[in-house]
Amino acid sequence: MxxxxxxxxxxxxxxxxxxxxxxxxxxxxxxxxxxxxxxxxxxxxxxxxxxxxxxxxxxxxxxxxxxxxxxxxxxxxxxxxxxxxxxxxxxxxxxxxxxxxxxxxxxxxxxxxxxxxxxxxxxxxxxxxxxxxxxxxGSLGPDLLDPAWEEDPSLRERAITNLTAEPARPLGLALLDQHVLAGIGNIYRSELCFLRRLHPAAPTSAEKDPGVLVDLARRLLVLNRDRAVRVTTGGMLGRDGDLWVYGRGGKQCRRCRTRIERGELAEPRLEGTEARVLWFCPWCQAGPGAPPATGRRRHR
Ligand SMILES: [Zn+2]
CATH class of the missing domain: 3.20.190.10 (MutM-like, N-terminal)
Structure with a gap:
């Protein structure tokens, strides 16, 4: 998507x-x-x-x-x-x-x-x-690529307010909701959860610094706006090294070598199959709010 x-x-x-x-x-x-x-x-x-x-x-x-x-x-x-x-x-x-x-x-x-x-x-x-x-x-959340973003701090403030409005909502669902923030799709929500070391099913309240998350989301979108190939890893990992977890089920985590898992999350208000599938590292993203792991193993 x-x-x-x-x-x-x-x-x-x-x-x-x-x-x-x-x-x-x-x-x-x-x-x-x-x-x-x-x-x-x-x-x-x-x-x-x-x-x-x-x-x-x-x-x-x-x-x-x-x-x-x-x-x-x-x-x-x-x-x-x-x-x-x-x-x-x-x-x-x-x-x-x-x-x-x-x-x-x-x-x-x-x-x-x-x-x-x-x-x-x-x-x-x-x-x-x-x-x-x-x-x-008008019901869309602040657009992360809004040209007025730098001059108008209320956009960032509104993004943080929206993101934290429902503390129990899974982070992986709040990030995809265009009424919270506009511009994030399935790739970025998986990558953002990984970069913040939070499980996508963890509640948004597990993100202790939502401003950092919002800034990171915007930075990634701005960085990739003019590129044909999306990179979230900084581009230092060579060929096929563009993303941390998205679409990498069964492969080794680039950070800890645990196998990346594919999961699903759904809620009725987010329509479409793309809202369900996501990827995460069960080791790196085992922080607060993560569901109990099944067969978590670190591969060294
Ligand atoms: Zn990992």
Whole structure:
């Protein structure tokens, strides 16, 4: 599942390709927006909000309010620009079947340059008034990649407040909840729990310094925003050494050589199978709140 850094990267590339261009074709292949006609509208910018992608448009003539074409990558969504997939380590970049095409945009710049952008397998496609974005996304937690993060300390404060609001909730579930923090997906929640040496099933109250966790989450997303391959280990471990635990079930922990375990966590309010599976080191993450280990063994 794409994480906030992937969405931010795809938005940056789309923004570079489309901002300032006038749409000459627009095909939205979803029932609720099939009749939307955005030809003649100008793309003003493409911006991420957590894992949501917002393509903002200004009208061809004064009158109608600015609009936003909203979409979400969900599990498998991917954008192509001029036929080239905006690949990343968490989206398979293989060829997509035409029947998964959901958005097709053609646009022309003032200098005559033409651009074609296509989105496959994206979900939640809708056109709304830009002024109504907040109505749609206002319940999201602070966006870890919000450009205002450094200047506006209230974002970090709100992130900490949200994260600690339910002390008994498992940390591995709170981190994935976009209403707590926006931008973390399944990869980062496993990696963050490992880096903080906390079991994903441990209650959030086991994190004694939630500010450090929030800062770490933001640092990882910022670090990986412009990279095609995600790294949480500092990149010093060579080939196949990009992640600590995610997807490494049965392999040795890079820190203590215990076998990494694959676990599941679920709660009804977090939908989707991606919310369940996670990975952890039963030795490194045996701190406060960890469930009793089954067959924990250190392999030296
Ligand atoms: Zn370990």
């Amino acid at each position: 794409p994480e906030g850094d992937t969405v931010a990267r795809q938005c940056r590339i789309l923004d570079e390709a489309l901002a300032g261009a006038v749409l000459t074709a627009c095909d939205l292949r979803v029932p609720r927006e099939a009749t939307a006609d955005l030809v003649g509208w100008t793309v003003s910018e493409v911006r991420p909000r957590g894992k949501h992608l917002l393509l903002r448009l200004t009208p061809p003539a004064p009158g109608p309010p600015p609009l936003t074409l909203h979409s979400h990558l969900m599990m498998d969504g991917i954008w192509h620009v001029d036929g080239k997939a905006l690949r990343s380590s968490d989206t398979s970049a293989g060829p997509r079947s035409p029947d998964t095409l959901r958005i097709l945009l053609e646009a022309t710049h003032a200098d005559g340059r033409q651009v074609r952008a296509a989105a496959y397998d994206v979900k939640q496609v809708r056109v709304l008034r830009t002024a109504d974005e907040e109505q749609l996304l």
